[in-house]
Amino acid sequence: MRVLGIESSCDETGVAVYDTAAGLLAHRVYSQIELHQDYGGVVPELASRDHVRKLLPLLRETLTAAGLGVRDLDGVAYTSGPGLVGALLVGAATARALAWSLDLPAIGVHHMEGHLLAPLLEPDAPQPPFVALLVSGGHTQLIAVRGIGEYELIGDTLDDAAGEAFDKTAKMLGLPYPGGPELARLAESGTPGRFRFARPMCDRPGLDFSFSGLKTQVLLAWEKSDRSDQTRADIARGFEQAVTETLATKCRRALAETGMRALVVAGGVGANLRLRAALHTAAVNDGFNVAFPRPEFCTDNGAMIAFAGALRLAAGQRQDTSIAVRPRWPLEELLATTPAEPLTLR
Amino acid sequence: MSGWLLSLDTSTEAVSVALLRAAECYERFELAPKRQAQRVLPMIDEVLAEAGIVKSMLGAIAVGRGPGAFTGVRLGISVAQGIALGLDVPVLPISSLAALAADVIDIDPTLTVLATIDARMGEVYAGCYRFDAQHGVQLIGDECVGPAHSVPLARAERWGVIGTGWSAYPEFWSPRIGAPEFADGARFPRASRIAELAVSRWQRGHGIAPEFALPAYLRDKVALTEVERGVR
Ligand SMILES: Nc1ncnc2c1ncn2[C@@H]1O[C@H](COP(=O)(O)OP(=O)(O)O)[C@@H](O)[C@H]1O
Numbered sequence: 001m002r003v004l005g006i007e008s009s010c011d012e013t014g015v016a017v018y019d020t021a022a023g024l025l026a027h028r029v030y031s032q033i034e035l036h037q038d039y040g041g042v043v044p045e046l047a048s049r050d051h052v053r054k055l056l057p058l059l060r061e062t063l064t065a066a067g068l069g070v071r072d073l074d075g076v077a078y079t080s081g082p083g084l085v086g087a088l089l090v091g092a093a094t095a096r097a098l099a100w101s102l103d104l105p106a107i108g109v110h111h112m113e114g115h116l117l118a119p120l121l122e123p124d125a126p127q128p129p130f131v132a133l134l135v136s137g138g139h140t141q142l143i144a145v146r147g148i149g150e151y152e153l154i155g156d157t158l159d160d161a162a163g164e165a166f167d168k169t170a171k172m173l174g175l176p177y178p179g180g181p182e183l184a185r186l187a188e189s190g191t192p193g194r195f196r197f198a199r200p201m202c203d204r205p206g207l208d209f210s211f212s213g214l215k216t217q218v219l220l221a222w223e224k225s226d227r228s229d230q231t232r233a234d235i236a237r238g239f240e241q242a243v244t245e246t247l248a249t250k251c252r253r254a255l256a257e258t259g260m261r262a263l264v265v266a267g268g269v270g271a272n273l274r275l276r277a278a279l280h281t282a283a284v285n286d287g288f289n290v291a292f293p294r295p296e297f298c299t300d301n302g303a304m305i306a307f308a309g310a311l312r313l314a315a316g317q318r319q320d321t322s323i324a325v326r327p328r329w330p331l332e333e334l335l336a337t338t339p340a341e342p343l344t345l346r
Numbered sequence: 347m348s349g350w351l352l353s354l355d356t357s358t359e360a361v362s363v364a365l366l367r368a369a370e371c372y373e374r375f376e377l378a379p380k381r382q383a384q385r386v387l388p389m390i391d392e393v394l395a396e397a398g399i400v401k402s403m404l405g406a407i408a409v410g411r412g413p414g415a416f417t418g419v420r421l422g423i424s425v426a427q428g429i430a431l432g433l434d435v436p437v438l439p440i441s442s443l444a445a446l447a448a449d450v451i452d453i454d455p456t457l458t459v460l461a462t463i464d465a466r467m468g469e470v471y472a473g474c475y476r477f478d479a480q481h482g483v484q485l486i487g488d489e490c491v492g493p494a495h496s497v498p499l500a501r502a503e504r505w506g507v508i509g510t511g512w513s514a515y516p517e518f519w520s521p522r523i524g525a526p527e528f529a530d531g532a533r534f535p536r537a538s539r540i541a542e543l544a545v546s547r548w549q550r551g552h553g554i555a556p557e558f559a560l561p562a563y564l565r566d567k568v569a570l571t572e573v574e575r576g577v578r
Contacts (some may be wrong), residue, residue: 006553038571038572039569039572040571040572040577043568045416045568045569048416048420049416049561052420052427053426055562056427056431056557057557059431060557069531069532070432085417086416086417086420089420089424093383093420093421093424093425094424094428095427095428096387096425096428097387097424097426097427097432098428098429099403099432100387100429101429101430103434121435214372215541246452247399261536277373295523300537303523310480317357321388321391322384322385323384323386323387323421324383
C-alpha cells in the first residue's frame, strides 16, 4: 500500500510517499524559517499563505522523485492536528480533496503520533514496547508505547516544553530566531562546568518536567555577568547541560519504572547532539537500546505522517469526506480513540 | 475543453458548489459559517448524484479565489487544487467580487455595479464592474481593500450595489453613491455565477495548472516585523 503523507501543522510543508512493503519512497520538506525570521516567531497567517503556495509544487516534486503519478497512490494521510488551524486546513483540504478525486481512502493523523513513530522509519528500529521521549517546541513528554496505537502518557512538562526553554533562553541571550539550534551551536564553544544550574525536578520522584525555573536562573546569571561572548557561550553550555541531563535522568527512570528495554527519541530537540550523547551513555550504563530518527525526521516532515497514516489505513481506519482539523488535540484523546486491534504493518 | 465544469466557493460565510454544462446547471448553496470545510465535498457528491454524472466527466474546476475570509478563500483554493491534481484538469480561479457583480448585471446589465464584501477592521473589499457585450462582466480599475469612505470608485450615474460591504457601512457609502437603483447587502458569492464566468475563459483556453491557482487576499500586510514593532 502506497500512502501519500502531507504535513502542514506549523511552519514546515512536508510531503512523502511511504510504501508498506518497500518503505519510504521519497520525501521533501520546505521550511518557512526565513519567512518568519523578521517577525521573531511564526506568524500564523503568513504560514498558511506559504503552505498554499508551496504544497502542490512540493507534492509534484515528491511524486517525481518516487517515480510515481497520483494514480499510483493507494491512500492519503495528512496531519489533522494539533497545530495552527489555518495551516492545518491547507494540508487537510488539499489531501482530502485529492483523495476524494481519486476515490482513495484518507486519514487524518495526530502530529505527535507522527513524531512518536518517526524513529521506526529507520532500519533496525526497535519494535514496541518502548518508552518514547517526545521533545519539541511544544511538547516534553514521556510515553509508554505498548504497541503501535497503544500509548500511555507517563510524564509531561508542568510549564515550558524543552524546545520552548531553548528558544526563550536563546532569546534572552540575544540569539536570533529560531534560538534552539543557535544556542546549541554556541554551547559547543562554552566551558563545561563554569555555570551550573539546578536540574529541575530531578530531586523528587516522578516523571514530570519543569523548565521555567531554569530559564529564570539563566536570566539572573546573565544579568549578573560581564556579558562577554565567552560568558554567553559558557551560560549556554550550562543551560544545555542542565536540560539534557534532566531529560536523560527522567528517561532512565521511565525505563526502570515500566520495565521496558528500549527508548526512542522524537521531536526537534532530539536533534541536539549533547542530548544524544547523554542518552547513549545512559543506554550503555543501564543496558537499554536507544533509537533516534535521522535529524531531518526530528523536525516536522511528511514521512512520519505518511508512515503513521499507512499504519492506520492498513488497519482499516478512514476519514469521511468532511475536512476536519483539531488545532488542540491532546495526545491523551488519541489514546482514548485507539482501536482495540493493535496496528501492525503486515 | 469538454465535459462538465465543477465550481465551488467558500470565500465567505456561505458554501456553494455547482455543476455546469451548456444550459444545464445544478447547484447547492448553504449558509454554513464555520462549517464550509465539513460541507464542501459532501455537497459536491450531492450535485454529482443529482446530475447523474461521475468525477471522470469533470473537465475543469472553477473556484472563488477571493477576496473574502482568508481561511475560507484558502479552503476553496486547496480543495480545487486537490481535485484538479487528482483528475488532471485545469483550474479557473474567479473573483468573488466579479461573481457578486454578475448577480446584479443579470438583473440589469445597464447598471454600474459596486460589489463589496465586509473585510472587518473597518474596511471593505470592493470592485466596480460594468457589462460589455463583447467581454461580459468587466472590472473597472482594480479590486481593492480599504475604508468604505475612501476606496476608489468608478464614475457612474446609475449604480447597483451588492454584498456585505454595503450593509456594513451604509453611512460611508451613501454620500458617495446616493440611492442606488439596485441594492442587496445580504448577498454572498455563488458557485453557479462563478461557473458562468469561468466557462467562457475555459473555452478560450485560460484554465491553469492547479499550482498556479492561488488566493487573491488583497489585504497583504498581516503582521508587523520586530523592527516595525520597535522590539529590535
Ligand atoms: N540542536 C538543537 N538543540 C536544542 N533544541 C533544538 C535543536 N534543534 C531544534 N531544536 C528545538 O526544537 C524545536 C522545534 O522542533 P519541532 O519538533 O519542530 O517542534 P514543534 O513542532 O513543537 O515546534 C524548537 O524549539 C527548536 O529550538
